[in-house]
Amino acid sequence: MQTYSFPPLKALPAFPSGLDACIDIIARHTSFCITTHVNSDGDSLGSQLGLTLLLRQLGKTVQNVNPSHVPENLRFLPCSDEVLVFDAERDTSVLAEADVILVLDGNSPSRMRGMEEAIMRSPAVKAVIDHHQEPVEFARAYAIDTEACSTAELIYRLLTRLEERDGKTYLTKPLAEALYTGIMTDTGNFRFPRTTSDVHRIIARCIDVGVEPYYIFDSVFNQNPMNRSRLLGLTLANLQTYHNGKLCMMLVSEAMMRETETNVDHLEGFVEQTLGLRGVQMGAIVAEMPDEIKISLRSKGSLPVNKIAGFFGGGGHINAAGCRTKTMSFREVQETIVRLSAEYLA
Numbered sequence: 456m457q458t459y460s461f462p463p464l465k466a467l468p469a470f471p472s473g474l475d476a477c478i479d480i481i482a483r484h485t486s487f488c489i490t491t492h493v494n495s496d497g498d499s500l501g502s503q504l505g506l507t508l509l510l511r512q513l514g515k516t517v518q519n520v521n522p523s524h525v526p527e528n529l530r531f532l533p534c535s536d537e538v539l540v541f542d543a544e545r546d547t548s549v550l551a552e553a554d555v556i557l558v559l560d561g562n563s564p565s566r567m568r569g570m571e572e573a574i575m576r577s578p579a580v581k582a583v584i585d586h587h588q589e590p591v592e593f594a595r596a597y598a599i600d601t602e603a604c605s606t607a608e609l610i611y612r613l614l615t616r617l618e619e620r621d622g623k624t625y626l627t628k629p630l631a632e633a634l635y636t637g638i639m640t641d642t643g644n645f646r647f648p649r650t651t652s653d654v655h656r657i658i659a660r661c662i663d664v665g666v667e668p669y670y671i672f673d674s675v676f677n678q679n680p681m682n683r684s685r686l687l688g689l690t691l692a693n694l695q696t697y698h699n700g701k702l703c704m705m706l707v708s709e710a711m712m713r714e715t716e717t718n719v720d721h722l723e724g725f726v727e728q729t730l731g732l733r734g735v736q737m738g739a740i741v742a743e744m745p746d747e748i749k750i751s752l753r754s755k756g757s758l759p760v761n762k763i764a765g766f767f768g769g770g771g772h773i774n775a776a777g778c779r780t781k782t783m784s785f786r787e788v789q790e791t792i793v794r795l796s797a798e799y800l801a
């Protein structure tokens with residue numbers, strides 16, 4: 456298998472000019488393949504399915520191919536049953552034959568783990584719509600706004616520009632449900648710093664077209680199986696703190712997951728619990744998986760956990776970041792996080 460390296464993107468067009476470039480690409484083509492990052496979440500899927508519904512109203516054909524499956528709690532989203540989990544043999548042609556590949560909520564092909572080769576070999580025009588830092592050079596157009604609360608917010612901005620252009624209304628109830636889900640999940644239920652009044656105005660319009668906030672919340676968050684609660688109980692009982700209680704670390708060993716018959720999907724939302732402890736400024740979850748260690752980091756204020764994630768080859772935002780490692784042991788990862796965070800907390 457070929458490996459690709461992607462140089463950092465030097466000149467990122469100021470938002471929204473990149474959005475105009477995407478609108479131009481959409482206008483000139485008819486068939487689209489939308490993809491998004493590994494381990495789908497509310498924003499990646501909400502953006503993807505919202506954009507799918509938008510493009511179909513414009514008469515485009517759309518296929519969705521992702522590196523990972525749709526988590527059970529997001530299967531209520533419209534069209535989520537159409538998402539293909541990438542199978543190189545079956546789906547390479549889908550990517551090769553599309554006019555355009557739209558990459559959402561990720562700005563490097565490496566985020567589409569296992570799909571890099573199919574993406575890079577495809578002659579399709581590539582465009583990125585995203586809100587993460589440090590994009591790499593591989594696409595023709597980049598609509599990136601790192602100030603946006605979510606990719607779903609950017610899909611909404613795309614939608615309103617098309618509404619202005621066409622003098623039509625494109626925000627249907629199912630489309631609004633998809634975007635609402637993306638915004639709700641990526642803002643931590645409307646509480647993270649980028650939850651601006653503009654974000655609330657988008658949400659207001661979603662409610663105006665029929666979105667029921669409690670239905671979305673209940674679908675996304677109130678569907679946990681008992682084994683997840685048991686795993687959460689075990690991890691809460693074993694919380695560790697360092698740097699005078701300013702770093703809180705949650706450890707999930709393979710044995711704990713085996714005992715509770717859980718998998719990586721069940722860890723969604725765990726790390727947020729670390730910040731609930733009085734005095735904690737940074738939280739981490741370190742999860743031991745069969746072939747790698749998964750790390751998620753959260754912080755308050757200006758503590759840049761994306762820098763710590765970057766040490767392990769990952770990334771994200773100042774207050775929320777993640778990474779994986781195959782080269783360090785469970786214990787080495789814990790020690791490294793304690794050491795790297797000392798710069799900010801000790």
Ligand SMILES: [Mn+2]
Pocket residue numbers: 498499560586605606641
């Ligand atoms: Mn996002």
